[in-house]
Amino acid sequence: MGAIADWVSRMVSFIPAIRLNNVLEILIISVLIYYILIWIRDTRAWTLLKGILVICAFMLFAYVFQMDTILWLFQNLISVAIISIFVLFQPELRRALEQLGRKNILSSFFNLSGSGAADEQTVKTVEKTKSEIIKACMEMSKVRTGALIVIEQDVQLSEYERTGIFLDSLVSSQLLINIFEHNTPLHDGAVFIRNNRIVAATCYLPLSDNMLLSKELGTRHRAGVGISEVSDSITLIVSEETGMISVAHDGMLFRGLSQEELREQLSTLMKNQDAPKRSRWRRIIKNEKKANG
Known part of the structure; x- marks a missing residue:
């Protein structure tokens, strides 16, 4: 021993x-x-x-x-x-x-608040945000009101939001239509949406240098493609000349979308917005309970 x-x-x-x-x-x-x-x-x-x-x-x-x-x-x-x-x-x-x-x-870091009911409410809020954005785009398309709406995902774009005017408002079709109405103080530039809220308007975006884009596209479309090239954002563009609705994502431009096609594009591309965001510690605790159960 x-x-x-x-x-x-x-x-x-x-x-x-x-x-x-x-x-x-x-x-x-x-x-x-x-x-x-x-x-x-x-x-x-x-x-x-x-x-x-x-x-x-x-x-x-x-x-x-x-x-x-x-x-x-x-x-x-x-x-x-x-x-x-x-x-x-x-x-x-x-x-x-x-x-x-x-x-x-x-x-x-130690935020433990939240529940399943709150997660369900988040999903409802996301769906309402989509519906309001689509409704606004369709209404502006009918009267050929130019619009540029950027939906943030994982990559935050605060450096571009700071070029505009801070709002922090709920997303509604009436507000979006009013923002882009001709001769209003906020109509020139892009609107940023983050976490189902309009965070800023009249923002400046980087223009795309992609030579493959059609020459008939103007500054609004090139700005929409430009911001999608430097982030994972989704940009909705309503043409002032034709009323055509387009979506830019990952440097690609999808033009001439109908209401159903627009809804399908948003449902496909807004993958991270649909999943309810729980706190870090709650996810860890939930996984441990599953493993022990």
Whole structure:
């Protein structure tokens, strides 16, 4: 028994002592990594991260096969590449720091409120939002009122929303029609919808440089395609010249949609809006109950 006790004591001696500050460090680093990943997912940085992973895989390939010239080029260009990343993503980094200053991290992370009834209500709200948007587009199409409506999904577009006027209103067909009515202060520009609310109007959008787009398309359609190229948003465009309704998503433009086709497109593309959003801890608790049951 003495030999076993000596062996156990020697093995335990190799394990470093875990103090309270070590636990706190692990928790802080875990939370930081979590929020960095959330930030990457909700911005264009996710596309950049995938590109970086491809480059890393290529460099690993070059290292395994001893491609010295490629490794030399990589070593000399990596510092320039890091600086370029900060320059290209300056708006996203600035927005992340602004959100960090406004965000109550503990209350959002430990939010346990909500129920199945609230989730059902969310689904009803989403369906009502779709119906109101479709109704507004059809009414504006009849009288040939130009409109540009951007529906956010995963990627937030606050940098473009800040170019307009903040509203924060419920989505209704009457309000949308009134916004885009001719000679009104808010008719020029795009309307942004997030979480079933109109968050801003008269917003400026980036124009698409796609040379394959029809030359007959104007600035409104190119702006709709442009915002869909830099995000996963859904953009509805009503032509002022023809009254034609179009939908832009992922750099593609679907033109001349009827009411049923428009409803089908929204039901297909708004995949993330239909799923009720529960808090993180509630999902974890629910999954544990299923596993134990």
